Amino acid sequence: MDGMMQEQPLIVSGILTFAERWHPTVEIVSRTAEGSVHRYSYADLGVRSRQLASALQALGVAPGERVATLAWNGYRHLEAYYAVSGMGAVLHTVNPRLFPEQLDYIINHGEASIVLVDLSFVPLLDQLADKLSQIEHVVIMTDRAHMPSCKLANVHCYEELLDSGSRAFAWPELDERSASALCYTSGTTGNPKGVLYSHRSMVLHAFASQSPNSIGFSQRDTVLVVVPQFHVFAWGTSFSALMAGAKLVFPGQGMDGASVYQLLREEQCTVSLAVPTIWMMLMAHLESVDGDLPALDRVVIGGSACPEAMIRTFEERYGVKVLHAWGMTETGPLGTLNHLQPKHDALDADQQIAVKLKQGKPIYGVDLRIVGEDGEVLPHDGETFGRLQIKGHWICSGYYKLENDTSVDADGWFETGDVATIDADGYMQITDRTKDVIKSGGEWISSIELENIAVGHADIQEAAVIAIEHPKWDERPLVVAVRVAGSTINSVDLLAYIGRFVAKWQVPDAVEFVDELPHGATGKLNKLSLRQKFQGYKLPTAD
Numbered sequence: 001m002d003g004m005m006q007e008q009p010l011i012v013s014g015i016l017t018f019a020e021r022w023h024p025t026v027e028i029v030s031r032t033a034e035g036s037v038h039r040y041s042y043a044d045l046g047v048r049s050r051q052l053a054s055a056l057q058a059l060g061v062a063p064g065e066r067v068a069t070l071a072w073n074g075y076r077h078l079e080a081y082y083a084v085s086g087m088g089a090v091l092h093t094v095n096p097r098l099f100p101e102q103l104d105y106i107i108n109h110g111e112a113s114i115v116l117v118d119l120s121f122v123p124l125l126d127q128l129a130d131k132l133s134q135i136e137h138v139v140i141m142t143d144r145a146h147m148p149s150c151k152l153a154n155v156h157c158y159e160e161l162l163d164s165g166s167r168a169f170a171w172p173e174l175d176e177r178s179a180s181a182l183c184y185t186s187g188t189t190g191n192p193k194g195v196l197y198s199h200r201s202m203v204l205h206a207f208a209s210q211s212p213n214s215i216g217f218s219q220r221d222t223v224l225v226v227v228p229q230f231h232v233f234a235w236g237t238s239f240s241a242l243m244a245g246a247k248l249v250f251p252g253q254g255m256d257g258a259s260v261y262q263l264l265r266e267e268q269c270t271v272s273l274a275v276p277t278i279w280m281m282l283m284a285h286l287e288s289v290d291g292d293l294p295a296l297d298r299v300v301i302g303g304s305a306c307p308e309a310m311i312r313t314f315e316e317r318y319g320v321k322v323l324h325a326w327g328m329t330e331t332g333p334l335g336t337l338n339h340l341q342p343k344h345d346a347l348d349a350d351q352q353i354a355v356k357l358k359q360g361k362p363i364y365g366v367d368l369r370i371v372g373e374d375g376e377v378l379p380h381d382g383e384t385f386g387r388l389q390i391k392g393h394w395i396c397s398g399y400y401k402l403e404n405d406t407s408v409d410a411d412g413w414f415e416t417g418d419v420a421t422i423d424a425d426g427y428m429q430i431t432d433r434t435k436d437v438i439k440s441g442g443e444w445i446s447s448i449e450l451e452n453i454a455v456g457h458a459d460i461q462e463a464a465v466i467a468i469e470h471p472k473w474d475e476r477p478l479v480v481a482v483r484v485a486g487s488t489i490n491s492v493d494l495l496a497y498i499g500r501f502v503a504k505w506q507v508p509d510a511v512e513f514v515d516e517l518p519h520g521a522t523g524k525l526n527k528l529s530l531r532q533k534f535q536g537y538k539l540p541t542a543d
Contacts (some may be wrong), residue, residue, distance in 0.1 A: 009173060009174060009175065009176040009199070009200075010176040010199060010200045010203035010204065011085075011086075011171075011173070011174050011176055011180075011199040011203065012081075012082060012085040012086055012180055012199050012202055012203065012239065013082065013085070013086035013171035013174075014203070015082075015203065015206060015239050015242050015243050016045070016046055016049060016082045016086065016242065017046070017171065018242075018243065019042045019045075019046070019242040019243070019245065020042045020043050020045065020046030020047075022245065023042050023219065023242075023245035024041060024042055024043035025041050025042070025043070026041060026042045026219070026245055026246070026247055027039055027040070027041060027247050027248075028040055028041065028042070028044075028045060028075050028078065028247070028248045028250070029247070029248070029249045029250065029263075029267055030073075030074040030075040030249075030250040030252060031074070031250065031251055031252035031253075031254050031259075031263075032074060032252055033072065033074075033118050033119040033120050033141075033142065033146075033252060033253065034119070034142060034143075034146050038074075038075055040075065042242065042245075045075070045078065045079060045082070047167050048079050048162060049079045049082040049083045049086065050083070050165070050166070050167055050168075050169040050171075051162045051163070051165035051166065051167055051169065052079050052080065052083035052161075052162050052165055053082075053083040053084070053086055053087040053165065053169050053171075054165035054166040054169035055161045055162055055164050055165035056083060056084065056087065056089070056114065056165075057087060057169075058164065058165070059114065059136075059137055059156075059161075060113075060136075061084075061087070061089050061113070061114060062089070063087075063088035063089060063172075063174075063178075064088070064089065064090060064178070064179065065089045065090065065113055066089070066090045066092045066110050066111055066112040066113065066182060067080070067084045067089050067090070067091060067092060067112060067113070067114045067115075067116065068092040068093075068094050068107055068110065068112035068114070068115045068116070069091065069092070069093050069094060069115070069116045069117075069229075069230070070094050070096050070115060070116070070117045070118060070121040070124070070125060070230075071096075071116065071117065071118040071121070071141060071229065071230065072118055072120065072228070072229075072250075072251075072252045072253045073225055073226075073228060073229045073234065073250040073251055073252060074118075074141075074229075074250045074252055075250065076116075076118075076141045076158060077116075077118075077141070077229050077250075078229070078238055078248075078250075079162075080116050081181075081229070081233070081238050081239075085180045085181060085199070085202075086171050087169075087171070087172065088172055088174050088178070090179045090180065090181060090182050090196075091180065091181040091182070092107075092110045092112050092181070092182040092183075093181065093182075093183050093229065093230040093233065094106055094107060094110075094115075094184075094230060095184070095186065095228075095230045095231065095521050095522070096120075096121050096124060096230065097520075097521035097522075098186065098192070098521045100124070100127055100128060102191075102192055103124070103128060104128055104131045104132070105191055105192065106184045106192055106194075107128070107132055107135070108131070108132065108134065109184075109191075109194065109400075109401065110182055110184075110194060110400075111134055112134070112135065113134060113135065113136045113137070114135070114136060114137045114138075114139065115132075115135055115137075115138050115139070116139045116141055116158070117138060117139070117140055117141060118141050119140065119141070119142050119146060119148065120253055122140060122148050122150050122152075123150075125138065125150075125152060126150050126151055126152060129151055129152050129153075136154060137154045137155075137156060138152045138153070138154060138155050138156070139155075139156045139157075139158050139161055140155060140156070140157060140158060141158040142157065142158060142159070143157065143158075143159040143160075144157050144159065144160060174199060175199075176198065176199045176200040176203070177198050177199070177200055178198065178199060179196050179197070179198060180197050180198055180199045180201075180202050181196075181197045181202065181233065182194055182195070182196050182197070182400065183195050183197070183230075183232055183233070183329055184329070185328075185329050185330070186329075186520050186521045186522050186524075193399040193400070193402060194399055194400030194401065194402075195329050195330050195396045195399065195400065196396075196400045197332065197394075200393075201332060201393060201394040202233075202236070202239055202332075202394070203239070204365060204393045204394055205236050205239070205240075205332045205334065205365070205393075205394040206236055206239040206240040206243050207243070208334065208363050208364055208365045208394075209236055209237075209239075209240035209334060209363075210240060210243060210244055211363055211364065212339075213337060213339055213361070213363060213364075214334065214337050214363045215240065215271070215273075215300055215323065215334075215337065217237075217240055217241050217243075217244035217246045217271070218244050218245075218246065219244060219245035219246060220246075220270070221241075221244070221246040221247070221270045221271050221297075222246065222247040222249060222267055222268060222269045222270050222271075222295075223237060223241050223246050223247065223248055223249065223269065223270075223271050223272065223273075224249045224251065224260070224263055224264060224267070224269040224271070224272035224273075225237050225238070225241075225248060225249065225250055225251075225272075225273060226251055226255055226260060226272055226273060226274035226278050227273045227274050227275065227302075227303075228522075229250075231522050232327070232328075232329050232332070232333040234273070235273055235300070235302065235325075235327070235333050235334065236332065236333065236334065237273060247267075249263055249267045249269055251263055255274075255278055255281075256281055256285075257281035257282045257283070257284055257285030257286070258285050260272075260274075260278065260281070260282050260285075261282060261285050261286065261289075261291060264293060264295070264296055265291075265295075268295040269295060269296060270295055270296060270297045270298075271296070271297060271298050271299070271300070272296065272299050272300070273299070273300040273302075274299070274300075274301070274303075275301070275302065275303030275304060275522065275523035275524070276301060276303065276304055276305075276306055276307065276310060276523075277519060277523045278523065279299065279301060279310055279314075280310070280461070280462065283310070283313055286318075292318065293318045293319075293320055296318070296320050297320065297321060298320060298321040298322070298323055299314060299320055299321075299322055299323065300323045300325050300337075301322060301323070301324055301325065302324075302325035302326060302327060302333075303522060303523055303524055304523075304524045304525065305357075305359075305430060305448045305451070305452060306322065306324050306357070307451070307452045307455040307456065308353060308357055308452050308453075308455075308456050309455055309456045310322070310455075311324070311353060311356055311357070312353065316349075322356065323337055323338060323339070323360075324337075324338040324356055324357070324358070324359055324360055325337050325338070325359065325360065326359035326360065326428070326430060328416060330395065330396040330407075330414060330416070331366070331390055331392075331394065331395050331396075331414075331416075332394035332395065332396075334363060335359075335362060335363075335366055335368070335390055336359045336360040336361055336362050336363065336368070336428050337360045337361070337363060338355070338356055338358060338359060338360030338361070338427070339360065339361075340352060340355060340356070341425065355427065357429070357452070358423070358427040358428060358429040359420075359427075359428050359429060359430055360427060360428065361425075361426045361427055361428070362426070362428075365392050365393045365394065366390055366391070366392030366393070366394070366395060367390065367391055367392055368388065368389070368390050368422065368428055369388075369389050369413070369422075370384070370385070370386030370387060370388055370389070370420055370421070370422055371386050371387050371389060372386055372387075373387075380422040380423060380424055380426065381421075381423065381424065382421055382422070382423030382424065382427075382429075383421060384421060385419055385420070385421055385431055385437075385444050386419065386420065386421075387415065387416075387418075387419060387434060388416045388418040388419065388420040388428070388430070389409075389413040389414060389415055389416060390413070390414050390416055391411075391412045391413050391414060395414050396408075396414060397412070417433055417434050417435070418430050418432070418433055418434070419431050419432045419433070419434055419437050419444070419446075430448060431444070431446035431448055431449065432444075432446050432447050432448055433527075436466070436467075436527055437467075438465070438466075438467040438475050438476070438477050439467070439474055439475050440470070440473045440474060440475050440476055440477075440505070441472075441473045441474065441505070443505070445477055445506050447464075447465040447466065447467075447477065447527075448465075449502070450463075450465040450477060450479065450498065450502070450506070450508060451463050451464060451465050453497075453498050453501045453502065454479055454481060454494065454497075454498060457489070457494060457497050458484070459483060459484050459487035459489040459494075460481050460482070460483065460484065460487075460489070460494065461482045461483065461484045461485075462481070462482045462517050463479055463480065463481040463482070463517075464479075464480045464481075464517055464525045464527060464530055465477050465478065465479050465480070465508065466478055466480065466527055466530050466531050466534065467531075468509070468510075468534065468537050468539050470509075470539060470541070470542055471542055476508070476509045476539055476541065477506075477508040477509065478508060478509065478510050478511075478512065478534060478537065478539065479491075479494065479495075479498075479508045479510070479511040479512070480511075480512050480513075480514055480517065480530055480534070481494065481511060481512070481513055481514070482513070482514060482515065482516060482517055483513055491510065491511035491513075494511050495507055495508060495511060509539045509540060509541045510539055510540055512534070517530070518530065
């Protein structure tokens, strides 16, 4: 017996239709590549997105065809989100921070016929022009006055192209299971891999983001979206914030501490999302100007583990709640968020911090488990380490055009590549990537735990821990650290400090101080680069 309820497809254009109808005056603020600050409303976004969809259709973009973007966070990029997916084509966001060889691979593998490119990235695209034979049109996201010279063929001015489109364009009613967007992993090992999202997965993810146990945007929020729109769609914020009727603030390419602080203050932002490296820059700036954050209510920190010192600084010094989160390109991206339970209210500050350091509990729509090397499901005791697996409504079922794909097992569990624990209350904690975990004398040592401890020292700005081969113990940890400016801390003192928090056998064997650590295209520490740099390194305990 079937139910007797109305049914409408879960499609991206439905979010925009709702937003412009019921929150038409809500503001979208963008720093632009031209140097100005642009302001307009949800209603304006709706009109311009329809015009862009109409104009792209006139250029020959058909349903299922890929349209690539190389762009910072801004209102034009947001228009592309809704125009491309809404018309039935596939939005292909490309991470411009990747190496040219990876960009070449990604754009060609995705088979985009059109590229929408920010002014900042026209020179980058120029370098690749000879290798992108399938590109039929290039749209530079600016007005006629700022159009640059370039060697690209079939170039269009975004504003002129948009003006040629019809405001009366009607969003088609699409199959909710049809492809909506394509995003590639950062490709730290091998070629980047494509994740193809459906309309259904994106809308369900946006719904889940609205849960009080998730990010929980509301129409009272002003959201500074620092996490890039080319990085898993700004963690879904470009959809979930519109669903909530929240004001959006886009920083463009200004993601340094001073620029982020200026927007937080001037726009009175209540919530912001970014990776730890962004917040490190903000905190350094706050310290330099003796600043404060009176309007900011909460920050969402993901992409890599949030150090304890960062949580304490946000919450104890600035009164800002930290939401520690975890997810991946392959998970849409949100998998877990960390909110304390009522029983945690009775704990002291240090005990609460111990909980907050975990990546949190699954939000409705996904399920987690940890398994051993032989695939057996491991207990949720908070101590047992295992390979983290996930399944759910917005988890990828396999990679785009990848042969011999073994990422998902027969029961639908996706192999994340993370090593984690899950405690009795369901809080998951990433202890490492499977390729980064240090296996010493048959025991696992968490590089992430050691990094967080090291960064907790007042004289350490940033730290990474990697495995070094050892003749007796197989592998031992090496700390690679950046001192705070003016600090003279030495390796003996740092190792003694770390030894206060872990068992003796887990204390790293050595420390190397560097001026800066390498980061990947999404802001994460590039440990592959560090392992290559320190290949053949001889530990003092190796004799």
